[in-house]
Amino acid sequence: MQGENRPLSPHLQVYRPQLTSSLSILHRITGAALAVGTLLLVYWLAAAASGTEAFESAQGFFGSFFGQLLLFGWSIALFYHLCNGIRHLFWDAGLGFELPEVYRSGWAVVIATGVLTLLTWIIGYIVYWSA
Amino acid sequence: MSLQSHLARVRGLGSAKAGTAHWWSQRLTAIALVPLLVWFVASLIGMAGADYYTMRAWVGSPVVAGLLILLIVATFYHAYLGLQVIIEDYVHREACKIGSLLLVKAACLVLAMTGVLSVLSILFKG
Numbered sequence: 001m002q003g004e005n006r007p008l009s010p011h012l013q014v015y016r017p018q019l020t021s022s023l024s025i026l027h028r029i030t031g032a033a034l035a036v037g038t039l040l041l042v043y044w045l046a047a048a049a050s051g052t053e054a055f056e057s058a059q060g061f062f063g064s065f066f067g068q069l070l071l072f073g074w075s076i077a078l079f080y081h082l083c084n085g086i087r088h089l090f091w092d093a094g095l096g097f098e099l100p101e102v103y104r105s106g107w108a109v110v111i112a113t114g115v116l117t118l119l120t121w122i123i124g125y126i127v128y129w130s131a
Numbered sequence: 132m133s134l135q136s137h138l139a140r141v142r143g144l145g146s147a148k149a150g151t152a153h154w155w156s157q158r159l160t161a162i163a164l165v166p167l168l169v170w171f172v173a174s175l176i177g178m179a180g181a182d183y184y185t186m187r188a189w190v191g192s193p194v195v196a197g198l199l200i201l202l203i204v205a206t207f208y209h210a211y212l213g214l215q216v217i218i219e220d221y222v223h224r225e226a227c228k229i230g231s232l233l234l235v236k237a238a239c240l241v242l243a244m245t246g247v248l249s250v251l252s253i254l255f256k257g
């Protein structure tokens with residue numbers, strides 16, 4: 001392969017970032033982040049399967065500042081990838097390709113991600129405090 | 132002169148006749164993950180701060196265990212398909228590409244197995 005020095009397309013450095021392109025690369029970034037985030041899910045399940053002590057320390061980790069920060073990031077990435085994934089499924093069905101529609105669905109994804117993330121954490125903390 | 136037969140020389144050079152399989156699997160797992168994730172996140176919210184016994188009782192119900200296993204399998208299948216495309220897009224040296232693809236596939240398999248076996252062990256031990 002003589003690969004190495006071949007030009008890259010698109011020429012990222014000459015483009016102004018737009019909503020469409022930013023959301024597109026964000027889909028990939030959140031996808032990769034979620035793949036790493038599956039470690040949290042597996043850790044939680046494996047800890048519960050291992051016994052009280054392992055589960056306590058897992059809960060301690062998830063309850064710590066760093067753990068909560070990780071979970072918060074995970075929830076944003078999840079809701080974004082979920083909403084934008086549904087947007088992709090509509091495109092796969094051949095719907096919503098007109099430019100105004102693409103921008104409308106793009107903003108809808110951004111807003112839905114914010115609302116779902118906030119709701120999740122607000123309700124989660126209400127449940128936690130009332131438990 | 133080569134000892135290779137004519138058939139062996141041309142085999143694998145044409146279309147693999149599986150062009151849409153990757154795309155289709157990715158969409159199907161995506162569609163399956165929509166309800167599974169809504170259910171899972173809603174359950175997590177409901178269990179915020181739950182202790183060991185509450186959590187095990189939840190996982191230990193056959194319906195929940197079944198849905199969790201489906202969630203795990205769909206998640207790691209979808210994750211592998213996505214990571215595969217990312218690697219194929221950005222890693223161009225053949226040895227690195229195949230190496231990282233195999234590594235990611237192995238990691239997904241190990242994590243998926245760990246998750247599924249954890250759920251099954253909770254289910255059967257009660």
